[in-house]
Amino acid sequence: MEKRFTKDHIGIGILGLGVVGSGTVDLLMRNREEIEKKIGLPIRIYGIAVRNVNKPRAVKVDRALLTDDPRSVIDNPDVDILCELIGGVEPARSYVMQALEQGKQVVTANKEMMAKAGNGIMKEAARRQLDLQFEGSVAGGIPIIQSMKNALAGNRVTEVMGIINGTTNYILTRMTEEGASLEDVLREAQELGYAEADPTSDVDGFDAGYKIAILSAIAFTSKVSVDDVYVEGIRSISASDISYAAELGYIIKLLGIGKRMPNNQIQVRVHPTLLPKHHPLASTHDVYNSVLVKGDSIGDVMFYGRGAGSGPTGSAVVGDILDTCRNLRFGSTGRVACTCFETSTVQPIEDVETRHYIRMVVQDKPRVLSAISGIFGDNDINIEAMIQKTIYGKQTDIVWLMHESPGKAIQAALSAIKNLDIVVEVSNWIRVEE
Numbered sequence: 001m002e003k004r005f006t007k008d009h010i011g012i013g014i015l016g017l018g019v020v021g022s023g024t025v026d027l028l029m030r031n032r033e034e035i036e037k038k039i040g041l042p043i044r045i046y047g048i049a050v051r052n053v054n055k056p057r058a059v060k061v062d063r064a065l066l067t068d069d070p071r072s073v074i075d076n077p078d079v080d081i082l083c084e085l086i087g088g089v090e091p092a093r094s095y096v097m098q099a100l101e102q103g104k105q106v107v108t109a110n111k112e113m114m115a116k117a118g119n120g121i122m123k124e125a126a127r128r129q130l131d132l133q134f135e136g137s138v139a140g141g142i143p144i145i146q147s148m149k150n151a152l153a154g155n156r157v158t159e160v161m162g163i164i165n166g167t168t169n170y171i172l173t174r175m176t177e178e179g180a181s182l183e184d185v186l187r188e189a190q191e192l193g194y195a196e197a198d199p200t201s202d203v204d205g206f207d208a209g210y211k212i213a214i215l216s217a218i219a220f221t222s223k224v225s226v227d228d229v230y231v232e233g234i235r236s237i238s239a240s241d242i243s244y245a246a247e248l249g250y251i252i253k254l255l256g257i258g259k260r261m262p263n264n265q266i267q268v269r270v271h272p273t274l275l276p277k278h279h280p281l282a283s284t285h286d287v288y289n290s291v292l293v294k295g296d297s298i299g300d301v302m303f304y305g306r307g308a309g310s311g312p313t314g315s316a317v318v319g320d321i322l323d324t325c326r327n328l329r330f331g332s333t334g335r336v337a338c339t340c341f342e343t344s345t346v347q348p349i350e351d352v353e354t355r356h357y358i359r360m361v362v363q364d365k366p367r368v369l370s371a372i373s374g375i376f377g378d379n380d381i382n383i384e385a386m387i388q389k390t391i392y393g394k395q396t397d398i399v400w401l402m403h404e405s406p407g408k409a410i411q412a413a414l415s416a417i418k419n420l421d422i423v424v425e426v427s428n429w430i431r432v433e434e
């Protein structure tokens with residue numbers, strides 16, 4: 001099919017002028033001359049759809065470009081590339097489909113839409129040989145998607161693992177540095193604008209779940225349903241867990257983890273994790289993100305940077321726009337289509353084998369340790385290390401570090417342990433990665 005671009009400039013339409021939209025427009029205007037030289041053609045913004053055209057904006061734009069009618073941007077025949085930067089699944093998905101149906105290229109930063117409905121959208125783009133680029137959807141400014149789809153594409157990837165939610169990393173960093181409680185740090189993060197008024201998506205791990213679903217699908221060339229991703233947030237993490245983990249030589253991070261297993265299975269999970277202090281991801285602090293990829297040829301490769309915000313995410317969106325412009329110009333759009341050609345199944349979390357950290361409060365009495373360790377033994381769980389501290393009078397905190405065992409063995413052991421008279425509570429159970 002002859003697709004060579006015959007216009008003398010490339011038209012861009014944008015849906016959304018919030019955090020990411022402003023960063024995108026600002027960068028396109030600020031570095032316009034250089035960007036156009038890199039593309040080899042001028043670019044022009046034809047319209048920007050928002051909900052409220054009268055709202056003050058973080059970036060100076062010609063008011064005449066603003067509209068509250070997204071269809072006027074999507075349907076504009078001068079628009080060659082539609083940037084969807086409004087978020088959520090609907091109406092974003094419908095707008096993207098409408099643009100693709102009209103033969104337009106699409107750039108988006110929408111992780112929720114890509115994780116929940118990306119497959120259908122990508123199929124439509126591939127069928128029409130159109131670009132659908134979504135670098136901004138994972139880890140903000142970090143170029144992880146383009147890198148996996150292009151530079152690392154020769155590798156068989158065995159693992160992709162990262163700190164992919166800046167809000168929770170900020171909270172855990174502050175808790176680690178100050179011994180503060182999650183509630184106090186969260187409240188402060190909300191005041192500083194690092195956490196949303198409704199922090200559910202971040203704190204309960206859903207945001208990281210969308211991102212690890214997207215990364216795993218690319219890494220393992222397989223469709224990953226977001227419903228199959230095990231997601232556990234950080235609400236259960238206390239200052240005590242952080243301090244016991246430190247005593248054992250670990251730091252607690254919320255990780256997104258994707259692993260290729262034998263028998264065509266993959267692991268895709270998000271949960272708080274004890275990481276050894278010397279682990280490459282362990283020094284990622286505050287709102288920063290990092291992603292570690294293991295490939296059969298490259299070995300370990302790590303990406304680090306700002307995982308959110310106007311400038312960093314705008315950088316990712318503009319990178320995608322630039323790449324799409326080049327593809328348009330040379331008639332090569334749709335070149336890097338969906339690569340989900342394998343059909344892997346996600347291993348149930350109960351079967352996932354890791355090491356484990358367990359904290360409990362017990363009565364300070366004889367034979368307590370033998371009763372508990374007996375139950376661990378009955379479930380084939382090997383103890384690696386233990387800390388015991390008397391906390392208040394007759395009660396003792398016990399922290400266990402366990403060798404590798406499946407989650408279901410720990411679950412069974414903890415159900416039995418909870419029924420012992422000498423056990424006051426099982427306070428936390430956190431997986432450990434190396």
Ligand SMILES: NC(=O)c1ccc[n+]([C@@H]2O[C@H](COP(=O)([O-])OP(=O)(O)OC[C@H]3O[C@@H](n4cnc5c(N)ncnc54)[C@H](OP(=O)(O)O)[C@@H]3O)[C@@H](O)[C@H]2O)c1
Binds near residue numbers: 017049087109138140
């Ligand atoms: N914020 C980040 O750091 C970040 C990082 C990576 C990816 N992302 C993703 O980028 C996308 C945008 O996020 P954001 O933080 O920029 O959101 P935001 O600040 O809330 O901005 C959303 C923009 O979309 C407009 N909008 C919303 N619904 C609309 C509709 N139905 N029709 C027309 N315009 C509509 C809003 O208009 P008004 O301004 O008039 O309300 C606003 O300008 C999301 O998918 C998000 O997950 C965000």
